[in-house]
């Protein structure tokens with residue numbers, strides 16, 4: 001399928017896209033298989049990505065970033081998904097955590113953490129979810145209690161992307177449990193030589209297996225109060241709500257790219273595959289299924305382009321981001337499933353790209369706020 005050029009992709013972004021695509025082909029794709037087996041990337045590749053300019057592309061240059069916009073993060077999300085290279089957790093690192101620090105961090109915090117993240121010297125994660133609280137973030141149990149000029153953190157987190165390799169973790173904690181959402185804060189935990197901090201095993205997932213999703217445990221972990229993100233306690237929930245639309249757009253962009261890729265690999269497959277003396281593409285069912293998939297992918301691209309224009313003007317609201325997240329991930333899973341069906345038994349074999357797209361896509365309806373929560377957010381605006 002010919003690649004569409006979205007209106008928000010300027011000539012400069014085309015060059016950026018081309019360089020990112022080449023970096024992925026050269027430095028990430030050849031190792032993906034091995035990373036799936038070891039359940040994490042090699043630590044060194046974070047530095048390579050930093051040197052290349054793939055990390056913190058949308059963070060100002062004065063903090064070591066690439067000086068770009070959200071469009072740069074969008075290009076990276078599209079390209080990683082298109083290449084089916086899911087192991088390097090750049091979306092969380094650059095698209096999400098770096099922006100928490102940029103937006104809410106003090107000048108000192110930004111200067112301390114962002115350059116290290118941009119170079120790949122630090123790997124970042126965000127730890128919201130707990131064994132007992134995912135969708136219902138207000139009921140998290142992890143506590144941070146002030147003791148002099150330190151917080152003492154106790155609790156545990158689960159499903160944390162980059163959890164094994166991260167050394168800079170934005171941990172969502174309760175600083176005042178009596179205050180509900182207003183008692184939630186984000187504390188940046190630097191994990192090097194940190195007594196009481198422990199990582200659990202890398203969780204075994206059905207897809208995206210090279211991404212180090214892990215459990216984290218905090219047992220009387222002492223963190224300086226200066227690591228509170230921003231200057232005031234109790235702002236964490238508000239900070240999360242402000243930033244989640246961006247995270248949801250990144251997931252929607254990944255879903256868009258995955259559906260376009262599914263269409264591309266399936267069209268090539270059915271053209272070659274012979275059934276009953278004809279090409280599988282000649283069967284009316286195949287033609288109609290792929291016509292439907294192409295229509296949905298085109299609608300998704302058009303909607304995402306509209307959302308991107310709004311993001312870049314600073315006008316994307318939480319409701320529209322939620323629509324983009326649930327609709328694109330739902331359609332993506334459906335399209336990939338239809339495309340897998342057209343592969344017959346080969347579609348179930350991991351050596352075929354469609355199988356990898358299938359197992360990678362499923363989680364997109366769950367993480368970043370489940371699709372049910374997205375609908376709840378939209379329904380509140382009715």
Ligand SMILES: Cc1cc2nc3c(=O)[nH]c(=O)nc-3n(C[C@H](O)[C@H](O)[C@H](O)COP(=O)(O)OP(=O)(O)OC[C@H]3O[C@@H](n4cnc5c(N)ncnc54)[C@H](O)[C@@H]3O)c2cc1C
Pocket residue numbers: 092125126127128129132133134135136158159160161162205213363366367368369370371372373376
């Ligand atoms: C691979 C992976 C990576 C992840 N990465 C991170 C990460 O880096 N950091 C992080 O903090 N978290 C991460 N998560 C966690 C993820 O955000 C949560 O799994 C998600 O928010 C859902 O929470 P839960 O799993 O506790 O499900 P639950 O909240 O228990 O939900 C279970 C089901 O109930 C539904 N449900 C819940 N509430 C409602 C409601 N009000 N109305 C209707 N239905 C409802 C949900 O939609 C879901 O279908 C990751 C998860 C995975 C699988």
